[in-house]
Amino acid sequence: MFRPSIPLGRIFGITVDLVYSWFLIFGLLTWMLAVNYFPREFKNWSAPEYWFLGALTAVIFFVSVLLHELGHSLVALRYKVQVPRITLFIFGGVSQIAGEPPSAGAEFWIAVAGPIVSFALAGLFFVLQLLLAPISPLLATAKYLALINVMLALFNLIPGFPLDGGRVFRAIVWGVSHNFKKATLIAADTGRLIGFFFIAFGVWFALRGNFLNGLWIAFIGWFLESAAAAQVQQQVMQGLLAGHKVSEAMGHDYATIPADTTLERVVHDYILASGRTSFVIMSDSEVVGLLTLPVIRKVPRAECSTTTALEALIPAEQMQSIRPDAELWTAVEQMGRNGVAQLPVMTNKTILGMLSRDDLIHYLGLLQALKA
Numbered sequence: 001m002f003r004p005s006i007p008l009g010r011i012f013g014i015t016v017d018l019v020y021s022w023f024l025i026f027g028l029l030t031w032m033l034a035v036n037y038f039p040r041e042f043k044n045w046s047a048p049e050y051w052f053l054g055a056l057t058a059v060i061f062f063v064s065v066l067l068h069e070l071g072h073s074l075v076a077l078r079y080k081v082q083v084p085r086i087t088l089f090i091f092g093g094v095s096q097i098a099g100e101p102p103s104a105g106a107e108f109w110i111a112v113a114g115p116i117v118s119f120a121l122a123g124l125f126f127v128l129q130l131l132l133a134p135i136s137p138l139l140a141t142a143k144y145l146a147l148i149n150v151m152l153a154l155f156n157l158i159p160g161f162p163l164d165g166g167r168v169f170r171a172i173v174w175g176v177s178h179n180f181k182k183a184t185l186i187a188a189d190t191g192r193l194i195g196f197f198f199i200a201f202g203v204w205f206a207l208r209g210n211f212l213n214g215l216w217i218a219f220i221g222w223f224l225e226s227a228a229a230a231q232v233q234q235q236v237m238q239g240l241l242a243g244h245k246v247s248e249a250m251g252h253d254y255a256t257i258p259a260d261t262t263l264e265r266v267v268h269d270y271i272l273a274s275g276r277t278s279f280v281i282m283s284d285s286e287v288v289g290l291l292t293l294p295v296i297r298k299v300p301r302a303e304c305s306t307t308t309a310l311e312a313l314i315p316a317e318q319m320q321s322i323r324p325d326a327e328l329w330t331a332v333e334q335m336g337r338n339g340v341a342q343l344p345v346m347t348n349k350t351i352l353g354m355l356s357r358d359d360l361i362h363y364l365g366l367l368q369a370l371k372a
Contacts, residue, residue, distance in 0.1 A: 005087065014073055016066065019089035029061065030054040033144070042140050049137070057141045062088060064121050064149055068156075069093040071117035072110055072164075079106040084337060092152070098337035104175035104183075111167035118153035122146050160194030161187040162227045181235060188231040195225025238329050240367045246331050247324035249363035250345045250353040256280045259288060259310035263296055266309060271296075278342050278354070281313050286349045289313035292342075321346045322355065328363070331355055 005017040033054035038045070045053075065088065072095045073083040082098040101107040125146035132138040157165040161184075170187035174180055198221025206214025257270060257279045270276060277293040291313045299307050321344045322331050331343060335357065342356040 008088075011070065011086075012074065012077070014070075014083050015085040017085055017087045019087055022062075022088050026058050026062070029058040033057055037144060038140055041143070042136055045137075053137055053141060057144055060141065060145055061148055062093075064118065064145065065093040065152070067121065068114045068118050068152065069095045071113040072097070075110045075113040076101070079110065081106070081110070082337065084339070098333070100180065104171045107174060108168055108171035111164045111171060114164050115153040115156050118149045118156070122149035122153065125149065158194060159187075159190060160224055160228065161191035161231060163191070163224070166191050166228075181239075184235055185232060188228045188235070191228030191231070192225050195221045195223075195228060197221065198224060237332075237364060240364060240371070241328040241332065244328045244363075244367075245324065246322055246326045246328055246343075246345055246355055247352075249328055249359050250324065250355040251359050252353045254278075254280055254344075254351065254354040256282050257291070257309055259283065259308065259313075261309045263299055263304040263307050263309065263312060266291065266296065267304065278356075279309070280344065280351060280354075281309055287316050287319075287344070287346070287351050289315045290319050290344060292340075316349065319344060323347060324352055328360070332360065 005019045008016040008018055010016065030051070031054070034047075034050040038050050038053055066086065069086045073086060076083050076095070076097050079101060081101055083095055084098055085096045087094050087096065097110070101110055122145075125142045128142040129139060129146065132142055156163050157168070159165040159169040161167065161170060166187050169190065170183045173186050174183035177183055199218045200221075202214045202216070202218025202221055204214070205217055208214075255270065255274065255276045255278070257266060259281050261269075266279065270279065271293065279291045281288040281291060288310070291309050295312055295314060296304075299312055320334065320338050320340050322334060324345050324347065335341070335343060342354055344351050345353045345355055
């Protein structure tokens with residue numbers, strides 16, 4: 001099955017993933033180093049040496065990005081904020097911090113931890129330059145990594161949400177105003193303005209003849225504006241859902257299947273026939289577990305004809321579920337934190353319904369229509 005990302009492992013209990021777009025920026029960075037930076041700085045090397053050193057430097061740079069994100073993540077864990085995963089992608093990396101920091105001070109230190117790590121790495125590579133001066137290939141690598149880590153820290157300190165500087169700015173506004181939502185909207189709107197500035201500057205740069213650099217700057221601006229706009233939309237959605245309970249949006253219609261049904265039959269007789277992607281397995285009116293499409297995907301195709309739903313399901317004690325009287329926004333956060341598309345709505349071991357992303361979207365549409 002196609003996976004949107006490649007799992008690399010776990011560090012301090014945090015899953016580290018690599019998105020396929022990472023290979024694009026890795027290739028571009030290696031190419032830039034091999035044909036531009038290293039030949040200009042260190043002459044008379046062979047082409048294989050330039051390319052090998054370019055690839056090695058690109059790998060170490062992304063290790064530096066991972067350490068930058070670990071800086072955020074470890075401080076977040078210190079403040080009891082969960083961090084399910086770190087993802088490396090085309091723009092570098094991002095820590096998936098689940099939930100909001102408990103205070104403005106916590107937000108400040110979580111945000112500033114990444115740039116502090118990058119500045120520390122830049123200092124380390126600067127010292128290594130002095131030690132490795134006689135060995136030109138290692139000197140070249142240390143010199144570039146010192147420079148790029150300083151640039152990484154400074155870029156992230158731009159006060160545009162969701163960059164680290166934008167989060168620092170939000171922490172300051174939050175600390176002054178004592179209003180988290182207001183601080184988030186101000187930081188996000190500032191981030192959108194900075195994103196538009198990058199886009200305009202990139203277009204101007206491209207029109208003056210530096211097309212590739214201008215295009216890249218505009219692309220970064222588009223990314224910043226989109227991410228900030230998404231944060232604004234999240235705040236609007238949170239405001240709409242405030243005060244509403246899971247019981248108001250959940251579906252009472254959920255599918256059950258016999259525990260001895262083979263996965264092959266589940267696919268052909270239930271998923272393809274009804275379009276449903278999750279099924280509750282019951283025994284004596286109690287929930288035994290949940291069978292979902294991602295769980296089925298993990299089973300090799302050759303074993304689907306002999307593996308039963310009971311053998312593949314998520315056991316009841318491991319199921320992600322939610323109570324009907326829980327806040328809807330809590331359900332949204334839980335879905336995002338655990339990467340699930342639906343939550344069984346349960347009281348003790350009794351299932352009352354199912355809350356899916358489609359249910360949430362439909363309910364949000366109703367709330368928006370009523371507000372309009």
